Amino acid sequence: MKFPLIGLFCVVLFGSWESKAQRKITSHLVSLNNLGEFNPVTSNWKLASAVRFSPSTDENSFEPGTGIVLDLPVKPDTGHLFTNMKHGDIDLEFDFIIARKSNSGVYLQGRYEVQIYDSWGVETPAFYDCGGIYQRWDENRGSKKGFEGKAPDQNASKAPGAWQHFKIVFRAPRFDKNGRKTANARFVRVVLNGVVIHENVEVTGPTRSAAFDDERTLGPLMFQGDHGPVAIRNIQYTLL
Known part of the structure; x- marks a missing residue:
């Protein structure tokens, strides 16, 4: 009778581990029936x-x-949009449309x-074009204040006024028990409109115009709101 009990225990234990793993990889679709999943919300977001x-x-309209x-x-009123959710490693995807x-x-x-960014028709994209990983900035670097950043491997942008789609796999920076960074943040993969435009790109620190100057294990998603009309839908993420 001992073996069946041990077997039952293993089944229950394995089932417990499996259910925890499933909970960890459950995707979440952000509700846009209201703005309750964001904070704070300035009047430029509706x-x-x-x-x-x-x-x-420049003609734009909405219902x-x-x-x-x-x-x-x-x-x-040009505030950014932050999620209440704070993430480390994440799989993120969403649709966007820009003017x-x-x-x-x-x-x-x-x-x-x-x-x-509206990069429609750009033959040789730069880090500031759509899908680019933006450069870092340091006022103390003399004439080369902007550094790093990476252009998309190719321009996969659609025309302004068309819905587009991002899929981003992000790995958060790692820290030891004393708070010392042991690994940089990394964009494991970025896909724009079905085209892979980045793979395994390290970021050594916050990029220009980030909301925070430091680096941590967790932080919110932020959608920039101060440079022109943009709309977002179907925001879905998986916390890893």
Whole structure:
């Protein structure tokens, strides 16, 4: 009778481990029925059911409703959008649409930016083009204040006014028990509109215009709200 009991114990224990693993990799779709999953929310961010950005003019329109979060920055209301959720390692994906000549970005942990930009038709993209990992900035570096950053491997951007899609796999920086960093943050993979544009790119510190100057194990997602109209929908993430 001992062996069946041991077997039962192993089954129960394995089942417990399996259920915990499943809970850890459960995906979450951010509700855009309201803005309750974000904090703080400035007046430039609003909900919509439809958004239209002209690909050739500055004419933009939207229909009030739910399902889309829309940024229409007008000074002095140009705040960024932060999630209540704070993450370490994460798989993230979302749809976005930008206006002509517009500029935004998503900051992993509020610190490391993947650029959102109207890069339609650019033949040789730079770090500031859509999908680029933005450069770092240091006022004490003399004439080369901007450094690092990485251009996307190719330009996979659609025209302004078209919905686009990001998939980002991010690995947070590592720290030892004394708080000393032992590994840099890393973009394991970035996919724009189905095209892999980055693989295994290290970031040695927060990129320019990050919300925080330090590095930590956890931080919120941040969508930049001060450089032009942008809309986001279908925000889904998996905390690893």
